[in-house]
Amino acid sequence: MKNFSLLTLLLLFVFSVNAQEVKFAPLDASPADIAYFPNKSVKFKKTDSPSPVIKVIYSRPSAKGRAIFGELIPFGEVWRVGANENTEIKFYKSVTINGVAVPAGTYSLFAIPEKDKWTVIINKEIDLWGAYPYDSGKDLVKIVVPVKPISTPVEALSIAFTAQGTGANLVIGWDKTMVEVPISIK
Numbered sequence: 001m002k003n004f005s006l007l008t009l010l011l012l013f014v015f016s017v018n019a020q021e022v023k024f025a026p027l028d029a030s031p032a033d034i035a036y037f038p039n040k041s042v043k044f045k046k047t048d049s050p051s052p053v054i055k056v057i058y059s060r061p062s063a064k065g066r067a068i069f070g071e072l073i074p075f076g077e078v079w080r081v082g083a084n085e086n087t088e089i090k091f092y093k094s095v096t097i098n099g100v101a102v103p104a105g106t107y108s109l110f111a112i113p114e115k116d117k118w119t120v121i122i123n124k125e126i127d128l129w130g131a132y133p134y135d136s137g138k139d140l141v142k143i144v145v146p147v148k149p150i151s152t153p154v155e156a157l158s159i160a161f162t163a164q165g166t167g168a169n170l171v172i173g174w175d176k177t178m179v180e181v182p183i184s185i186k
Contacts (some may be wrong), residue, residue: 029084030083032059034067037161037168041109051122052148053185054168055090056109059155068175069113078121080131080163081109081172082157088126089119095167096184098143119144120170148178 037054052138066072073079080086087109095102110121110131122141123134144147150173157174171180 003151028059028084032061032084033159035159035161037170038163039161051092054095054161054170054183055092055169056087056159057090058087058109058157058159059084060158062156063153066176069177073113075114076112078134079113080128081111081112081159084129085158086110086126086130086134088130089122089170094114094186096186097141097181100141102140105156107140112166114147115179116147117144118147120172120179120181129136143181145179145181148180150176150178152180 002181003178035056035058036052038052059082060123061131069095089100089109090106091104093104106126108123108126108128110123120141120143124138124140125133125135128134153176154173157172160171160173161168162171162180164182165184167182167184170183172179172181
């Protein structure tokens with residue numbers, strides 16, 4: 001009888017623990033997104049489609065009527081190129097950026113925006129929150145690229161790729177600003 005009572009009590013405890021309601025987080029104000037090069041390399045799982053060469057995982061903050069570069073994102077300061085966790089870029093094969101060989105692997109993507117140019121940074125450290133723990137001693141590549149004003153504002157930060165010769169351009173656009181980072185693929 002004691003065993004039956006103990007078993008009944010244990011089962012009630014297990015069911016009460018499992019019956020607790022899970023509290024899911026609300027939708028993030030800056031949802032995560034992924035950009036691939038080639039652009040549709042993972043959308044179609046066919047043997048004849050190209051494998052991904054580059055993947056960028058980032059959060060997409062929205063402008064929401066705010067002035068972005070020079071105000072929300074101050075000029076001259078390191079920025080995580082997104083929101084929340086820092087943006088990560090994965091190269092599935094070796095690439096070259098600004099004459100620097102970058103081995104296959106996963107890296108952080110930072111930028112130092114200015115009015116007419118950005119310094120885009122590939123950094124060896126990953127799994128960071130924002131740019132707060134940024135360590136310039138772990139920079140692998142720094143490249144200065146010109147700002148290209150765009151006439152139609154982009155509401156949410158967007159990252160895409162365009163094919164360029166034997167490589168790709170990493171294109172970052174938000175508000176009325178766009179930059180392109182040339183990447184040579186080996």
